[in-house]
Amino acid sequence: MSTIDFDIKGVGAILSSGKLTIPSYQRSYSWGEQQVKEFYEDIYSAQTIPGAEYFLGGINLQEKANGILEVIDGQQRLTTAVLFFAAVRDELRTRAGTEPDDRAKVEHNASAEKISKDFLSDVDRWASVARTPKLSVGNTDKDFFESAFLEILTGDEPELPIPTKPSHAKLQGAYDTIGSRLRELDIETIRCLTDFLDDRVKVFLTKFKESTNPFEVFETLNNRGITLSLADRIKNHLLGKSQTRMNSVSADWGNVVAILESESFRRDDEILDTFLRHFWMSQTGAVVRSDALFEDFKKRVTSPEKAVSTAKAMKVSAKHYRDLLRPSKTAWQAFGHSVCGDIEFLNILGAKQIRPVILAMLSNFKVAEVARSLSNLTSTAVRIVVSGRAGSGSIEKWYASIAHRISEKKITNSNGLAQALLEKLPTDVQFEQSFASYPLTKMSIARRLLAAIEEYESQPAGTLVVTPNIDEVNVEHVLPKKPTTDSRWLTDFPDTEAYVHRLGNMVLLQAKVNRRIANLDFAHKRQRLIACDYQTTKSVGQCLNWTPAELEKRQLEMAKSAIKIWKVG
Known part of the structure; x- marks a missing residue:
């Protein structure tokens, strides 16, 4: 691996360089309200201690030949810091608008402009309306992020941006969460808090040269104990193997995240990781936990062709998984009137272990086979739950084996599935008892x-x-x-x-x-x-x-x- 530089820097110093960009292969903004609250409250508490510093963790950058610094790890924290500064800028402007003292009004507006110039966007010296972002985010969020928070507007008559994606809503939510807390503070506390984030909130900065493979960097980070979610490791391995097909794989992965985030009622990492585990079981029959799953994934996905086909299969299964988590008659009407009710019942039963079978079935069976198959799966789940075997590890392996046989075309219809289910199904006598x-x-x-x-x-x-x-x-x-x-x-x-x-x-x-x-x-x-x-x-x-x-x-x-x-x- 090429030379790696290490440093400790304040958040403000990193942002003020104006050369940061989040590459398209990175996940869109995903922090929820609780994570943003913790970010704010940790910084607020730390700044009340005289002489204190607060370490935000590690930020990993890759330096390109043109001087641009690509964010390899730490994009969620950096983006939240930018939203913090944007909220401070706007709060200062709001107070300037209601400030009766002319001198204070001028000071508030001047401070707001200084914050914008230092941490948010550079202004072209010859064209005051042309701005360059200090932090450029990925394509999914770029237009919304720049127009909503950095005041980089396009067109003759620019309009206020409207969130159109789940990540947009999360960006707006983070900004609103921080802004609501700033409104409760006096102006001196806002100044102290802003200066603290600028200079006293530190990060461990690791900078890699351009010749370094960013996906190998992720692997190195994980091996050194800097925890990455299963979803991040899977994504980076797919992109690392995709070579010239990176755009295709990146787009499919982005769809997977967007589909599941749109239905998220838990932390995003949790729903993504659970989906990936069930998807992999449906494809391979492998019943493994997160770390072992990634190792198995690396062994099987070894070429650009395999990376592309896997990402496409993930995208299809992600849609099915979303509809399993939140069933609606509209989503399932093509399969028959009973299907939505069966899926609702499976969710009520807590039959998560059966989802790999359903994913495999939906990707491989004809539409006409689905209703009867789901009826049989529901009957199976009821018998297993009533018989007290739902938590058995052997049941999960059995389901995974059936899912794999479907994906391998060894089970091709509802009759074949029924025969496979009868292998370990509680008998009528056992079920009745x-x-x-x-x-x-x-x-x-x-x-x-x-x-x-x-x-x-x-x-x-x-x-x-x-x-x-x-x-x-x-x-x-x-x-x-x-x-x-x-x-x-x-x-x-x-x-x-x-x-x-x-x-x-x-x-x-x-x-x-x-x-x-x-x-x-x-x-x-x-x-x-x-x-x-x-x-x-x-x-x-x-x-x-x-x-x-x-x-x-x-x-x-x-x-x-x-x-x-x-x-x-």
């Missing part, structure tokens, strides 16, 4: 199981569809979860905990009725149950008393229906 004593506390699962049994047993079968709207239909515990001490319940059920969470003790009931009868004794409750439209609820109301024997009998009957409802074949 487990279901007959199944307890659960997650009411979303109970609602689905009870609704399916109700729809199966309604006459003629399937004529009644139970609404999934929890505001309309609730799960009622016949034996209350908290019976009053003077009620007959404690006589009939001396060990209430052994029965209250049994599925046989639960019925579907209209929400408004459920709220009124929750803790009534059975003699009063049964009249409301008899009046219910649901046959399975009505049948409980027809019992003269509700006892452990009646509960056991009912759940055994439910178990016999369950083996027919959740069958595979």
Whole structure:
């Protein structure tokens, strides 16, 4: 490797060089509100300590022949620092506009312009409207970032920018988070905080010469303990192997990130890493954790052609994965009316291990095969969850093996998938035994199981569809979860905990009725149950008393229906 220079510099000194650029292969801005809050609060707390310095971590740059410094690592922190300075500039201007003292007004405006010139953008000496950014970001964010925060506007009549991508919204959110805190400070504190970020917030600066392969640098950084996410390591390996196809691979990777970030309800690294693990399992059958996954990825993706094909497959699977996480009827309508409901049920069951099979199936099966296949997968998941085997490592390996066989074209349709699922599926006898004593506390699962049994047993079968709207239909515990001490319940059920969470003790009931009868004794409750439209609820109301024997009998009957409802074949 070429010469590497090390230094410790203040954030302001790095930005003021005006030669920083974030290359297109880097991830777009991804910090969420919590990360920005921590950035601000750490700096704010540190500046209150006399003589203190705050180390922000490492920044790694690659020096090009033209003097440009490409940011290899640290782009999120540098971008947030720029947003901080932009928020200070705008807060100073706002205060200048409301400042009654003319001298203070001039000082605020002059300080704002100085901050802009030092940390945000250079002004051409011969053309005051021409600005060059101190930090250039990647193509996805470039136009929005420069116009929204650096005041680099284009066109004869430039308009205020509108966020159009998830990363744009995050940039705007970070700026707003910092700005809201600055508005709470007096002007002297803002000055102290700005000077502290400029000079006393330090970074460990590593500068590589141009001849250094940036993707080898990432590998070196990771090996030296500077943690990179699995997503970053996968991305950099793909780009490093893509050679002349880098633009194609970079675009496909950007689509993967954008697709999943648009549905992110967790940290981006978490959702990306989970997707990559499930994607890789669907392709290879390898059940490995993050570090081992990357090593396996490197061994298999060794050429530009493989990098291109892998990135394209990732893009397709990312769309499917998004629709698995947030199913909608629109996304799944081409596959049949039952598919969206099956996917919702799989999510309620927490059947994440089955996702590699679904990814492989969606990429390889004909559309006509998907509905039956998903029905079989849902039945499989129900049987495994009820049988208490959902957390088993062997189940995850089994699913991964099936996914790999689909990707290898060894399983090509729903019949083949059904045969593969039967290899380890709990038998009817095993499933019936487990279901007959199944307890659960997650009411979303109970609602689905009870609704399916109700729809199966309604006459003629399937004529009644139970609404999934929890505001309309609730799960009622016949034996209350908290019976009053003077009620007959404690006589009939001396060990209430052994029965209250049994599925046989639960019925579907209209929400408004459920709220009124929750803790009534059975003699009063049964009249409301008899009046219910649901046959399975009505049948409980027809019992003269509700006892452990009646509960056991009912759940055994439910178990016999369950083996027919959740069958595979």
